[in-house]
Amino acid sequence: MKPCWFENDDIPINILSRLPAKTLHRLKYVSEEWLNLISNRSFITSQLRKTEPVSGFFFQEVFQWTDDESIESISYIPVDVDNVNVWRNVFDFLPEYIVIMSLNNGLLCCRSCFPSSHPRIYVCNPLNKQWTSLQWPNISQTSNVALAFNPFQNPVDVSTRFKLVAVSDIENGEDEYCFVFDIYSSETGLWRRSKECCVCNHNLTKNKGVLVNGILYWLTDGYQILMFDPENEFSLLVTAPLPETEFSGIPEMCIGEWQGEVCYVIISEDGLQLWVLEDHFASQWELRISISLENLEKENSNVLYKISEKVASRLCKDTPAWMDPLSFKDGVLLIRVSANVYLYRFDTRSMKKLCDVSTLGPTSMFYPIVVPYTMSLVPLD
Missing domain, CATH: 1.20.1280 (Monooxygenase)
Structure with missing residues (x-):
């Protein structure tokens, strides 16, 4: 140069x-x-x-009843523009169609669409369109692979170093299952299985591996959050701030990060709440923001109507929630309300419509992959 x-x-x-x-x-x-x-x-x-602001969200549909086939299309929903247009073909610089796995500090981890005869994992930077790849390891295709990349712990002044953590659910005895962790290091180019395992009979859902201060977190469908520290290789199940028995209906939640803290966003008959994890060992949370459904509707009456009765009416998980928090980062919440997708900002307590759900695909109502995107110049060459 x-x-x-x-x-x-x-x-x-x-x-x-x-x-x-x-x-x-x-x-x-x-x-x-x-x-x-x-x-x-x-x-x-x-x-x-x-500090980079959230520039948008990547959105990808999934088939509800099978993991054997992937949906190829990915939508990018920008949030820093006045007139929102959903972007397509953002990843046309990659050699094949991909499925999003996780994203942090501007780098995205993704994999080949299944079925594939030679599946690969890609780590790429969508801004400068640089990427690197490796073969899919000898683990289940249903494993969840998360990227652990922290440029402040591992400066990029010489090279860009990262780890991948593949979480797999295996049987650990009669009616007991556990999560095991396979770790890849870009420095060695090798995978190895950690000795750590975490007994858990729940499944991972939403938010594909949120990285906060070098520690990975996954939301489960059992009111618990799986935590794994890739540096010290220990795992933990963090109990959600509110137990299932606290609700009369079915709440919807997602996890995210705000100013270096793990956040738990939940919508229920009690309103929209933002909890912050203070101690993961003790599962200690602080309720940072709580907005009743009535106030939420009053402050955003142009887009919300009779939300209390609509939220309370959902009593079965087989039907889509009327309000569903999809992804959260730095005070910005992507939320689906009925057939529309909105951006909610906690600082101004205001909602802005971004797009119709129909523009994101025919199966976009059912547990899509959604990750927040902040741009970075980090090179991968």
Whole structure:
């Protein structure tokens, strides 16, 4: 790479590093000097210290009753524009159709669509369209693979290092199941099975591996959250802040991250609540925000109507929830209300319609894969 004409001048570097990744990606085309600077790993490391806002959400349908066949289409729903248009073909730079697995710090983990004779796992950066791949390991195709990439614990000034954690559900005796963890390191290029296992008779659902402070969390369908620390290799089941017996109807929830804290968003007859995990060993939560359904409707009367009776009317899990929190990141909640998808901001307590559910596909009502996306310049070459 050619030297940059101002690489020894701290002023332009200090100014440019404050800009968002989306703007910097466009500025690379101004000149060769700007390209060299913005592509420099030291500059990228400096720019990563800036908090990036959520730029959108990736949305992918799944077939409700089978894991043997994947839906190829993926939608990108931007949130930082006035007139929202759902984007297609975001991943056309990859050599095949993929299924989203997890995303953090601007990097996405995905896999080949099943069925596939030679399935692969991809780690890519959708902004700069760089990617790397590896063969699918010798684990079940139903395993959930999460990306553990933290540029603050593993700086990208020399290389981009990451780990993958594959969670598999295996039988551990009569009527008992447990989760086991296979770990891949980009430094060694090898998979190995951790000695750690976690007894659990529930399934993973929604939010594909949320990474918070280097620890991975998965929501289960049993009012518990699976936690795994890939560095120290220990796991734990964190009890949800509210037990199932607390509700008369069926609540809907998702997990996410906000300012380095694990968050649990739940919608029930008690309203919209945001809980923050204070101690995962003790399953101790703090109720940070609570908004009654009546106030939620009053504050957003242009889009909500009689939500109390509609939320309370759902008594069977086989029917889609009327209000479903799909994904959460940094105070921004993607939520489906009936046949529409909205963005809810906790700071302003306001809702904005993004699109109709029908634009996302015919099976988009039933437990889609939804991950929040924040852009980054992190290279994979």
